[in-house]
Amino acid sequence: MPAVEQELPDHRLGSLASRRSLLAVWQALFFTPGTYEANPQHDAVWNRGAYLVEGLGHCMACHAERNRFGATRSGQNIAGDYVQGWYAPSFFSSREAGLQTWSQEKSAALLQHGKAGDAAVLGPMADIVYDSLQHLSDDDIHAMVSYLRSLPDTDIEPRRRPLRLSQARVDTMLDVGRQVYDRSCKDCHGRQGRGTEAAAALAGNRTVLMADPTNLVNTIRYGGYPPSTEGNPRPFGMPPFNDLSDAEIAAVATYIRQSWGNDAAPVATSHVRQDN
Structure with missing residues (x-):
């Protein structure tokens, strides 16, 4: 294709968001630099899964609610959040996206193939499986599942409370x-x-x-x-x-x-x- 000249458009960020210096303030409040340290209470498979989910996969970037400043909340009773108009459910509830009650094999099939029995991923998660998770090794998928299945299974407060109807x-x-x-x-x-x-x-x-x-x-x-x-x-x-x-x-x-x-x-x- 012949080259074309394309002028880059100006960004449309607001007056506060356009100030790069404010990023340092946000990082000071919500970002802690460091490297993953293995948890000695768990085996190497679990630690590999924790590293992939919490680190490289940054799964909680979608599946954990954010505060008013856009930082993800931490803890063991976290609701999900909204991504591209869809709800990314919480990993801390087997009634949402938690894998606590699923077998290792069914959980791995869902993450790697996007379908496991009568369960299937849709919306933005379908893109994650297609572009990323299906290309992981079996060992990495099973490590992620091992970690996710070990998370506490709690009752999550819904982000939207149902309206009362007569x-x-x-x-x-x-x-x-x-x-x-x-x-x-x-x-x-x-x-x-x-x-x-x-x-x-x-x-x-x-x-x-x-x-x-x-x-x-x-x-x-x-x-x-x-x-x-x-x-x-x-x-x-x-x-x-x-x-x-x-x-x-x-x-x-x-x-x-x-x-x-x-x-x-x-x-x-x-x-x-x-x-x-």
């Missing part, structure tokens, strides 16, 4: 949601939400039951596309249903979260509108 309002949403589901979802996910070869089960699904319904709402609106990897070379994708109104998305999300034994809070239309 039972009459919920009943109306369930009726609308059932109609949307029968029209747009039933053929792939099944009448009883048990899934098919092409679609995940919705009954008992972790994403469906998560206190924060952001990822469920995004999957309905934008579709769900697992990465294509060696272990999942021809992934089934879910098409977007962006022709649905905010009210219809809230209704079908509520129906899914409260059917087939699922017992999660309803999704308000205002929540769907916030994520739009």
Whole structure:
């Protein structure tokens, strides 16, 4: 291709963010330089996993909430945070992204192939698996899993508290949601939400039951596309249903979260509108 002359545009940072000197202040407050030191209470595999997750992989950059200054919080009871409009769930809860109740093999398959049984990664995490994790060695993947499975399993306070809706309002949403589901979802996910070869089960699904319904709402609106990897070379994708109104998305999300034994809070239309 012939060379072109392209003038670099000026940055659009605000008056404070554009001052490089302020970075030194931020680093003094939130950054501690150093090298990883092995924890003698754990074996070499665990320490390798901790080094990869906390260091090279910087997984907590997405999966840990940030304070008002943009620094990630530390501790053992950390909620997740929002990335590109999706919710990166916490590793410290098996009801979110925690692997504490999963086997080593299933956990490794999800990280390396983007799919493990009826579980699959979507959204920004699909990019992480496609561009990065699938290229790691088996030893490194299993080391990361060993570390992640050892994290404490705690009850995480949801970043967004569910809104209180009257039972009459919920009943109306369930009726609308059932109609949307029968029209747009039933053929792939099944009448009883048990899934098919092409679609995940919705009954008992972790994403469906998560206190924060952001990822469920995004999957309905934008579709769900697992990465294509060696272990999942021809992934089934879910098409977007962006022709649905905010009210219809809230209704079908509520129906899914409260059917087939699922017992999660309803999704308000205002929540769907916030994520739009």
